[in-house]
Amino acid sequence: MSNVPVAALIDGVMQTLREAVLPDVKTRFARGQVFAVLDVLNNLRDRIAPSPELMQAEIDSATMALTQVIAALHLPAAQPVHAALAAAPVLPLADRVAALRAALVVALDATAAHPDARAPVLAHLSAQAMRDVMVLKPSLLQEISKG
Numbered sequence: 656m657s658n659v660p661v662a663a664l665i666d667g668v669m670q671t672l673r674e675a676v677l678p679d680v681k682t683r684f685a686r687g688q689v690f691a692v693l694d695v696l697n698n699l700r701d702r703i704a705p706s707p708e709l710m711q712a713e714i715d716s717a718t719m720a721l722t723q724v725i726a727a728l729h730l731p732a733a734q735p736v737h738a739a740l741a742a743a744p745v746l747p748l749a750d751r752v753a754a755l756r757a758a759l760v761v762a763l764d765a766t767a768a769h770p771d772a773r774a775p776v777l778a779h780l781s782a783q784a785m786r787d788v789m790v791l792k793p794s795l796l797q798e799i800s801k802g
Contacts, residue, residue: 665700669693701790709790710748713783717755718743720779724762727772736762 672693680686721740725733739758743751759776766773 661704662700665696665703669696672696698791705749706790707748709786710752712786714743714748714751714755716779716782717752717759720775721755721758721762723775724766724772727775728765728769733765736765 672689677686677689680689718740721736725737725740728736736758739754739761743754743758746754759779762776763773766776
């Protein structure tokens with residue numbers, strides 16, 4: 656017996672709601688409720704099961720930022736960042752993301768006294784915020800308002 660991927664399960668529930676349930680929902684309020692559930696499910700899918708491509712983009716960006724921090728800092732200040740970065744490559748994808756996020760915290764601490772060395776981390780965090788927002792789907796409020 657194999658497990659159904661979470662994204663496929665959510666897609667199936669959404670399809671059933673759209674194709675089998677929604678056509679039989681008669682009141683404007685109840686239709687709005689169905690669209691609200693579809694809206695939540697639509698955005699939940701990518702938060703529960705992040706895409707490997709987006710995780711890899713975060714890994715690449717964080718690794719580059721941490722490498723730049725290490726180059727900008729002088730030993731011993733770079734040592735904790737280097738140690739945190741060294742642990743990440745051998746881990747599975749999701750664990751690697753978590754390890755690099757922890758390494759970024761170490762880098763922020765290590766660069767507290769070196770503001771110029773902090774710039775790569777801040778650039779990564781800015782780009783990551785955009786990647787995080789990118790996966791959000793457009794709201795179904797327009798559909799909800801149609802009744």
